[in-house]
Amino acid sequence: MTDVGSAIPRRQLGRQLRALRDGAGVTADELAAELGWHRSKVWRIETGQSPVVRSDVLSLTQVLRASDEMREVLLALSAESRNKGWWHSRGDVIPDWFEMYVSFEQAADRIRTYASDALPGLLQTADYARAVYRAASDDSDDEIERRVQLRIDRQSLLTRESPSVPRFDVIINESLLRSAFGGAAVMRRQLAQLIRWTDLPNVTIRVLPFAAGAHAGTEGTFVLLGFPEAFAEPDLVYVEGATGALYLDKSKELARYEFIMRDLNTRSLDPERSRDFIEATAKEW
Incomplete structure (x- = not known):
């Protein structure tokens, strides 16, 4: 491993x-x-x-x-079970419940997420991440910088050589393209970065537009993790809160989130139209 x-x-x-x-x-x-x-x-x-x-x-x-x-x-x-990943050295800025997620994220061969509150951390620029942390906490500037660096370091899994990169399928709510995290300049750079991420063969970004109307994802952001067959691990749903997270793997729970993801996929723009949509929205900033 x-x-x-x-x-x-x-x-x-x-x-x-x-x-x-x-x-x-x-x-x-x-x-x-x-x-x-x-x-x-x-x-x-x-x-x-x-x-x-x-x-x-x-x-x-x-x-x-x-x-x-x-x-x-x-x-x-x-x-x-006592092995240490690279992120364990950041214990001062990563709570136990999130350390567990990072470990699962590193092991996954497919990551699917719907984002409605903020863009996924794996896709954020440093300035966008900084704005997220400043809005959500009263941490010192030094603590925020260390959290931002951890978030940026996690992104290396999308381009790593070994083990092979995971498939990363993302659906983002249109509201996240129009919410001013950090201001106009930060948003222009962030949307430009989203477009660059779509150049990777293992990354797919789709937009759920306002025009989609009612949908099954009203419960908010979640992540579906799948693992290589060699691990013989069932899929896992991760739902994050302000002070902890839920890790769901019961059959009924997985079935519910698979249904939500199927519904969101049906209502979202395809990858090509999503890229065009992001480019057009970037110009509005």
């Missing part, structure tokens, strides 16, 4: 432990009581929300009567 961080092995380890617990007929409450843990620790481990140290794996596999072979598999995943 090439610098994809800890999120994928953590998620895999959590699923394996949940399956082991279910197979043993033990509830999460019973397991927590047996180990002297709070139930929330079991939940965080099984949902991949936190890394699992070797001693905890040994305790879990003993209580759940795992085979020697299964114990070794889980210990190997535990070791992987």
Whole structure:
């Protein structure tokens, strides 16, 4: 695994432990009581929300009567779950809940997003990102600059050589082309950058125009992440809030967001017309 961080092995380890617990007929409450843990620790481990140290794996596999072979598999995943990606060195500007997203983002081979609040971070210029952070927080100028640099550094995944670049399919609401993040000059440069991004073969940008009317994306911005077959990982939906994020992977949740994405695709301009639309809007700034 090439610098994809800890999120994928953590998620895999959590699923394996949940399956082991279910197979043993033990509830999460019973397991927590047996180990002297709070139930929330079991939940965080099984949902991949936190890394699992070797001693905890040994305790879990003993209580759940795992085979020697299964114990070794889980210990190997535990070791992987503590891998550090390049972004871990930015811990002072990246909260735990977003560190997990960056790890998933690095591992994904397809990223689909609908943006209605601000342009996706992977497409933002530094000036646009700066305007977003200044509007959304009271952080110092130094903190904002470090956050902006992290956002710009994340964009390298769209042009990286190894592992192969992910497919990035974006639908942006027309309102984002007309909202003055940072002022007219910032917006002109940002829209010009959007057009340059469309030159990449792995990036598709489509515009959902006002004329589309009512649509299924009224719940707001979200990201759908897909992973290489080698990971054997189900898709994941990421929905960000002001102080945390939701990671959704239940079948009904995925089906709901797939429906939303299909509806938005139906109503959005095709890539060529979207590029023309962005170019025309840029001239209005």
